[in-house]
Amino acid sequence: MKPHDDQPHAGSDDAASMAELLPCSLAQKRFWFLEQYSPANPSLNIATRWRMDGAVTDAAVEYAYRALIERHEILRTVFIERDGEPFQRVLDTVSSKISIVDLTRLQGAQRLEEAEKISAIDAQQSIDITRDIPVRMTMLRLDERCVMILLSMHHIASDGWSMGTLAHEFGTLVSSFMTGRDSVLEPLEMQFADFALWQADMLTSGAFDKDTAYWSSTLKALPYFEVPGDRPRPATLGSDCDFRIRVLDQPTGEQFDASVVRFGQTQFNIASAALALSLKALTGQNDVVIGTQVAGRDDVLLEPLVGLFINTVILRFDLAAVGNARELVEKCGATIGDALARRQYPFEQLVQVLNPPRDMSRTPLYSVNFTLIRPVIRSERFDGVDLVSLPSQPTGAQYDLLFFMVKRAEGWRLACESSRALYDAATVDRILVLWECALKALISGTDAKIDLGVLPGSHLTAAQAVPEAPQSSLSAAWPTTPQPASPIAVIPTQAALADLSSRIAQIWRDVLKVDEIDGATHFFEAGGHSLLALRMIARVNDLTGTRLPVATLFQSPTLAGFTASIANKTASAMAKQVTHIQAQGTKPPVIALNDGAVYHAIGRLLPDRPFIDLHMAGEGGALQTTKRTFDQFAADAVRLIKAAQPEGPYTLMGHCVFGSLAYEAAQQLRRQGDEVSLVVMLDTIAPGYVEDMPLHHKLTRRLILLKYAGRHFFELVGKVRNKEMSLAGMLFQYGFLRRSGLMRVLGRLQPEDQREYAAEDFAQVVFSNHLLDARRAHRCRPYAGDVVQFRANTAREGRLFDRGFGWARHIAGRYDVITVPSDHFNMMKEPAATVVAAHIVDRLDQVQKTAAQKQTMA
Template identity: 30%
Template structure:
């Protein structure tokens, strides 16, 4: 009842050969609508509650649509009709078109809304249309074999009576809800699938469809294995027909219900044991199938989100209700769907939706499984869906060949994939010059001293100005006895002074520990106590964040803007610092910086990154992003995060401008506007999305950017390529790439 939406359309398409009797077809379709009340039911909302209003046959001004269409336009017309939208409050939930290419070639399109039908419904619907058409073509009203024993509204009333009320502990509803409450206790809110991109805030329902085919041999072995009866918490949705009485078999209506079959894969079980668990769980679920899924969600009240389906995100359906027969006298009824070149795009109601149909030969022997997997286009690329489908069939073959195999021993990769993972993706060797980052920066200063190095607020600092400050500070530190193997803590805000300090420490040959002054004082104290720096570099604004113990006996503090320090720095030469100036020559094994983990699993842990490792990370980053002198890289990341080191170094060893994002503009629309106003070309973060605007790549941290940020930037850029990553500590972890658009942000 969320308004017109094609997500729950059920289209059926068939090619017809011959000369259809349009008058008979029109009358037959109206006969069928008269026979099945649900096809002439509208769903009205009063005081927020929907109810069924059954229209009389004479009240329904319903007609099929007959259209002449060119052969080349048939596929597009079928696709358009399959995605039609119903206003369920005013119109019947079925539409029919007859597309005529010429006097002998036609296409019949029937679209039924899921609120009024399910997969089973196509059987009685097809049979009734065929019978009514035959009778109307013969000039008589339909002679039904028997009146329907009930109507869908009768079923709805019966179901309500059967279930009873939730406040009655002896009712079917209370008992079955109790079962599901226990069975689904602690069920994961979201199944972690190998997606290509982060989940959007609201699911678009766009999907990629990939055919799935299981051979007759494998099908037969599956049947034999089933007779044996024999993430670790996997909730899978499974559809059941819901027609628990033979009197419902010939009704059109939505009787299908969805069960959540929760599979326990803990303990590395053998596949035969998993089958036993699934059978036990499935039988228990089937014994409690009467509560409609929507009511179950209402009762269990799981965390809801417009981004995903509640309770499960993977659906598995086996269509074993038999194929609908549409036998229209005088007409040849050909193949439909993809086999006829008339495939219809299917919406994605779930993250992954696998629907299969069993095929049997004339002797009733298994002849294979045919079906389709529909995956959310919000999460998956088409080639990924194809890979998932192929792996599913391959794993199925492995499991039925050896039902005793343990799950951890099942290999989901084929030989080519294994080679790609172990060989191709690991062929990343490159020559990295053993030049410290500080010397790479010095080279940029010499090449383009007038170029802008750092932009912070209204101030801009050129490479020449920054280089002079860096080298004066480095010489002052060397004079204080600072050199390789020493660790200096830097407690400064995000501005040009911070860059001066970090590069000054690096030029002296020491390692820096960058500390965000806004962090809790307890964390700052812990890092200082653990790293025991020989000196803390700060300024008068941030000195108050340093624990008092470190301003006395336990450590020395250098306040950069104290008059005596300013005078001392001004007296130092601004020429580049080299090994001849350092206490000892700098080597690749010397520490470059120290960074601490978040401490989410306990105490924060310090990680020492060597000069060679830092240079390797920067080389990998330059190879991936290829920054140039005219690039403007946003300094966005928190000072204490490992990506921060790559962020500033990527800019300042490449001759690019490092633009500091002000604290007040780091979120939402303000961040988006800042990125555009400052013509930012890169924002590096834990997850990266790279659009292209003219010749400038733009790296945007999708893991940290809101939809509004990506939307504003996307409107100013042409396209995106997403590159997930986890920062420089692993020295550039790779990731899959995918494309996105301004109308579907990363």
């Protein structure tokens, strides 16, 4: 195997100024600490592998690997210590290459055996994150049309979701190279370092205070739950592990799948209840503590990123009085639901708050972990190549016992990765038998009382008394006949509407922090916004087993309407992009781009006039194609406009960069012969206004803005905390800040540093850099129609800051500039919303009156 001798080196730590360093997230700091405590520990790796079938060349694989490193900053990041604190340093370029091993000279069986050996060795090779980038790739060539790809990453820079993302993008890039086409990967709107910046600021803002109180109360006097081992616990546990598997038979697997309907609970909740019950039997303890991981990607803008987003949640089950199977599952489900409702609270912060005794032979707070795995790497077919997911090689033990449940082709697997320092493999096998026994007992009955006896003795070797027969360790009183199905099905029927409404109402109470919820409750009027909408939709998806588009909520924002929409789901691709915020009215609608939650207040203030929002970045939207011109983005907007309103007259509206998009869409509509009554802009700078300034003017303008650095920072933190701005909004602004180079000017990245955010420099929350880049290259053509511009009264005005944002020279029609009492971000809320809506109504009434007069004269 060729060594990785071309890995980049960070060079001297002293050479890196603080301006080049970015803070680490809390989870990264924990892995940094583990790395320092146990250098070269392979258990800190994530290793995955997949097979690629097709005429895959070495050059294609090398190209795809380099493209991934260029695309994701975290893949070309090294970690540097300053005064005991780790920081991230993103390298501009790296020279890392893949290792290529040719196994084609070996015979078939020997070839596969050697591939398995190399895979196991590669997974155990550590990564020096202080000198090397945190990713390593090896290609094993099995024959001319088959290769195996081994991808290893340090956990400080990745998680399971990230490995799935990398697999998909790698296949896409290999295919594009082989077919000679440009890559179709969408550009990234932010990078992981932006998330770390956001988290650092949120921790100092008080945003997590309520969750701190919840977890402090819930985990008060938390015992350290552990399953006694076959050997005394060593001072340092080590990473040597065993991996044991037990496959459920097909009838049991099918019964487990069906139990989701019967209990009205998720598979995770049912499996967790069974595991907790088996652990109670093993230890005799009623207070059972299990850790689990959540994706940590509640905002859709985080989904395509690579990085360490996962967070650990502690599940504390009280099994003193478990009752019958249904009561146990529902009780455990409630515990899980309460914990997951606070899943964003950083585990590392929780450890600091609870401050448990430190013991390096134990993980903080918990020793048993459980994950129900939904494969993040799926077999995919690309043009010219197939990517097939392969089981991962273990990298080493992180916990005493790490339980998995995963569905493979042969059925559901119960699996456990155990610390070899504590447990024999035979003991772990018997634990899996007991877990299977408990699971069968739960899913075969719901109302009979649980009578699972505690196994004799306090030492785990007593588990050897558990017989191999799956049912014999359980009370014979447990029924084997399935109970009638719960009315909550995967897609609820009309008969289940009342029960479904009750369950969703509870989710709304949790998400909105509002006690009084009924059928007439309007999600946004009750304090909801786009980020909370995404959280709520995710929980409803877990409840119903469906995948609802967030547009469902915008179209039916009351509890009654939303519930009915789920029960009669008929969502289409267009419904994901066209939202009727206000559907009532006989007058021509106002069409806005591009965030229904933002425009909601204005839409409700327009009497007898529908208000439509177009989600340009939605599924099937403009962002699915890269390297687009601004005209092309506008053409996409026109397509959606026509779908929402086939004929004019049109009134188009946009905030910030979307105001420019509305202007260009109006141009195209008019060229097609359509009537455009009005274009409404909110704090929108004309393309070219800043770009065409002489360099010294641009620098002067920037210095003026920097003079007021930091004024808006804590206001933004407050908006996120008060549910007035989404996490996406704040993250996107950090991405803009870093890419603009201002951090190098400011010199340091501490949360207390002052930072400048000029209102007109903010990018629209939910759109991408490609639209912004396209606008910078775009230049306006003269427009003969009417335009009204609303500007925030906090926007600067004077030399280099035109009151009309540079539009007057482009507009041949009437151009009004109206100042509203607001900053850039609250122009669509009160009191500014009333001013904006009143002017829109007045202007459109004037347009209608003029049109009527012309018709009369004709």
